[in-house]
Every structure is written in structure tokens, then in C-alpha cells.
Amino acid sequence: TRSSNYGGMGVFGQSNLSEMATASVSPQLFHDFRDFRLDAQYTYGRVWFLDNKDITDQVIFSLYEDDSIDQQALVSIRTRGDDRGTTGRVFYEWQDSDFENTVGYRYERAGAEAGLRLSRTLRFVGDGGMESDLDESTVAGGLDSVFWHAGLEWRPDERTTLDARYGERFFGD
Secondary structure, three states: OOOOOOEEEOOOOHHHHHOEEEEOOEEEEEEEOEEEEEEEEEEEEEEEEOOOOOOOOOHHHHHHHHOEHHHHHHHHEEEOOOOOOOEEEEEEEEEEEEOOOOOEEEEEEEEEEEEOOOOOOOOEEEEEEEEEOOOOOOOOOOOEEEEEEEEEEEEEEEEEEEEEEEEEEEOOO
């Protein structure tokens, strides 16, 4: 008898396992002003695949192993203290990946978020802004598409949060 994974063609075939090395550095800056907090962080990372590229029985997705340089940045300013009646945040996010053999990836997002306390543990929250439309291009970046979300946040203590929102992004509702 032969298994359904004969020849290493199945998802769990030995030749579909990838050996890779990753490294990254992530400097972060946090500063509290009187009523606001500034968060800024940047990540620079590298991925190296260590496998032999001449294995002939790999499933198709394992053929796209590609060394990369990955970067991310986030800047946000938000109100301090979760006990406030209203909270707010403005932010900008950026992601970029450059691959050795295939096209790169770029995504950006900028927006604002607000919250209104309804009770000690319940808050109405909403956010909106602009983001990259990945249905149009995964390499261009830019702020091409509107997004929004609204919903409720339940926080019974400082270590527990349940956030449920409905909204619209570049891919739909």
C-alpha cells in the first residue's frame, strides 16, 4: 500500500518543511505627555531560507520560498487613561517587504479612533481613515481606500478586553 502522501507530494511531506533563519530589530519610543501618549516603533527584519532549491517533489507553494527584507513602522498619539469619558487616537502604519526574486509588498494605513464610555466596563468605539487598496495593488502602497468600523468594547478589568466591531475595508464588509 502507499500513503496518500506518497512521494512527499502532500502538505505534510518532508520536502515541504522549510528551514529558515530570521532576525529583526525593533526600536520603540514611548513618551507620556500630560493628557496624551506618543508611541513610535520601527522594525527591520530579514528572512533567509536555508533549504536546497533542487528538490523536485515539493508542493507548489513551497517553491516560492524567497529571502526578504521586511520593514514596519507605526506612529500613534492617543489619550491617556482608560477611565476617561471619551478617548481618542490618531495613527499611521506602514509595511514594506522586498523579496529577492518576486515582487515586493507595501501597505499603508492612516486614521483616527474614538471611544465613548457608556458604563464602567462598556465603551462605544469607532475608527476610520484611509488604507492601501490591496485588491488594486499589493506593491504600490498609498492611501487609496476608505475604511471604518464601529462597535462595542467590554473591559471588566485591565487584563481582559472584548472588542466587537462591524465595518468596511478595501475587501468589503
